[in-house]
Amino acid sequence: MPSAWAPAPGLEPNLPPYEVFTAPIEKPEIDDREYRILRLQNGLRALLVHDPDADKAASSLCVAVGAFHDPDDAPGLAHFCEHLLTKGTEPYPEEGDYIAYVCAHGGSRNAATGGMSTDYWFAVAPDSLAGALAYQAAFFYAPLFTPELTKREVHAVDNEYRRNLQNDTRRMNQLTKHLSLPGHPFHQFGTGSYESLTESPRRTLPEGTDEERILLETRSRLVAWWEAQYCSRRMTLVIVGKDSLDALAACAVPLFSKIPDRGLDPAPAITAPVWGPEHKGTLVFAQTAKDVHKLALQFALPNLASYWESRPVSVLAHFLGHEGPGSACAYLKQRGWLLELTAGLSTGSHARGPQIFEIGCLLTVDGYLNYESVLATLFQHIAVLRAAQPLPDWHHAELQTMAATRFRFAQKAAPHRYAQALSRTGSQPYPPEHVLSGPHLFRTRDDAVLRRVLDGLAPREGRAFVWAPTHRAEVVGDDGLRTDGWATERWYGTRFAVRPLGAALRARLEAAIAPDARYLALPRPNPFIPSEEGLRVDKGPEGAEPAKYPTLIVRTAAARLWHKQDDRFWVPKADVYVVVKSRLAYASPRHAMLSRLLVDLVDDALAEVTYDASLADLAYALSNHTDGLVLHVSGYRDKLAVLLRTVLEKLRTLAVAPDRLRVAKEKIRREYENFYLQQPSNLSEQFARWAYEPVVWTPAEKVPELEFIGEKDVDGHRDALLSKVALEMLVNGDATREGALEYLSLAEDILRPRPLLPSEIPTRHALVLPEGSNFVFRKRHANKNETNNALSYYIQVGLEADARSRAIASLLCHLMHEPPFSTLRTKEQLGYVVAANRWSVAGATHGLLVKVQSPRPPWAVEARVDAFLAGFGDTLGAMAAPAFAAARAGLVAARRERAKNVAEEGARFWARVRAGDCDFVRADTDADAIGALTLADACAAYDALVHPARAAATRRKLSVQLVSQHTTEAPPAPAPGAEAEAAFKAGLGRTPAARVVVSRAFGEHEGAERALLEGGGPGSGVLGRFL
């Protein structure tokens, strides 16, 4: 067979030699991108993607080594290396330069360390690609690992580890790793901490060696590790750009050819078994940090990577994770034992390494008490699947059809996501021509391997974890509660006890006797799979200019309908959004709770039906909001109306069953109680947000209502809410005008509401802080084990309706996006979570948020934030004109980015409909307004709105300090407003003001709406003006 690789034609005289893959690459039918695969002289593989429409360029480099390649005595070294590589190289020695460059050019960047690979990606404005690639390539041929930074960055890794300590997913993952063969790479602790990274040098250096010397020793080990592991042959580079493939090659080849070739195995594999006999057939009881009950059944699979054409693991996950009638999931829910079921490879599994298959069951307390029966049901379900081998052909045909359809109509996503996903497939076993399709298609059917894997899913081969915040005697036995039988996992402090499966339970599981085995069966044919006719797309005339916004095609007292037929993406898919507005949805804590229960119970009642729809890429989401209920259905046009009808009919006619209500209440109660235990930085941000909304019913205010709610109450609430509503819809995508009207009449026929009076239509408000305010809210974190504090520091900048203010806020946030990261995180090492972002409340106000999570007291952090903001005022004042112009241009380009797919386009339109302004061209308006701002404008705004000293009398600032129970230092002074939020809110003004409330819905925007009515002929001038 002739080789599919050929030497590259000499494009440019000075280019280092490389090879090009010459066979055609299999790609989706609608994909207009061009692809080229290169192999550089040093063995690095590169996939170049030319996308004529890309408004961002992106690159991702994936190295086929990760945390599983850490030295035994330095857990976390691969992750530590990832932190340092991007912060200083020989050609670009300044540690913050790369991030500053990417941010200034409208981009974003990150890196991630997995078990078997590590990837480094960025996205930037297309004309800045070459500059960013030069930074990226240097990570891999000339990193500095400066001693100064290395010493500081150990703390960043340590803070990242401490952030995760109370995260149950991380705790579960680490315990799974801990309970595997010692010495196996999977056993390691991948994140690393100060302790893990310095432990070995501390042991080998003489006692009493100072910390500085120890850290330098850690650094030399790091450098040695990097030299031993980072090899060009292990790297896969993916670049997505607007330039031609020749131009991309000419840019990338010289840069990435500099990476040293150390002659290492390009795709190192780990084949040693991950479990010993002592791990199989066991039961592990373990403690969660939050209120979570979970059963996880695990099996260590043989490595199946070479079966990529038949994908046995995906087939297993499909059947064992099924939620339709006859599934273990449906049965366990019916018994009131299960909240959620998942099946698939567990975190840390990898094609080149250990693969652990997990069936995870999120349980009710009743399910926890009956965990043996739950386990028996899972084994019974496996037995049903085993007995059905070989499967009837239609099962495979369905899987193949859906996978092929998904691939055929795969739409574009953000370029950096695409680059990252593709770079990760570089070390997978797909041949180059299948690099795009490899992970997605079912090419063949292999009954033998499926059978073999199923035979391995036996009780003697598996192991089950039973997780709970505290274990009960009914489950672990009176003896089991004694503390001496429990061990503690070293890094996360998780308490656990390992037991062999008892003889009786083992016999029961081996016989696979479920409580009601007759119920279990394989799935029936899926009625939601689209027909070939339903996938036909009629493309519009070539060269027609796509419309920029939807048209208002129905406007009555009862309903409004927006419609835009797809004219850009040509996929047989559509999005239908419906909002059912009513003040009853959120009138009181009780109303809010009833709305939430209604939505959850409809979901619950639909689960078995809509699971088939979800397999056919038809999705729905029903949610409750302060102004009503929102339904979104999306997917292939063919069966979309069936799904919409199914959901609306269930909403209209659901009869609440007492046992389902009990489970729904348990789920909500738990969610609300866990709410206060979440990561401090997220919680402080949530508290800050609440402070800006006039009416918020908090979880603590809603939970007590649960006790007083019965089935009849939910039914009654639904009837009252739906009896009189304002209906607003958007149909976007592959739907004709007639089709859109049919969706509306379907909704009206089922709901049959009376129209609301204009003044009955709910509107959202935001509070406006007085000038010169400097509010501090201080709260204690509820989790006694959480050692981190958090600060959310919010500055209100202006009103959303004010285009210039939006531009100012966006520009200041853009300029300030990176500096807090490099100052407060990298230099001062205050904590792992450091962010500065734009914020908006209720679509009415906006501002700037600085968020820090730190082991240090939040008032001390606030002082550092103030110092930073003061310093940044000077940085801004001294900014060079070209740097400002480049940063502004990057932001303008980001604002002008077009939607990547039909769903994203629909979501953008819907956001404007929901905000009530119908300003569909806002992004362009904002881009123009930002482009008109000067550096002097930015400085003036900063000094008037943000600067802690210069703007002391004019700025509007509020911060939330969330204090850990471990922080014992006394705060500097009593915080104003700390315990009196209601009084605080009562004293503030609101926006939009009362006068606007009525006119907002039907008055103020009338001109714009009329312009958007069919035949109205909107000019962008009209749209630009009506705010």
Ligand SMILES: [Zn+2]
């Ligand atoms: Zn990290």
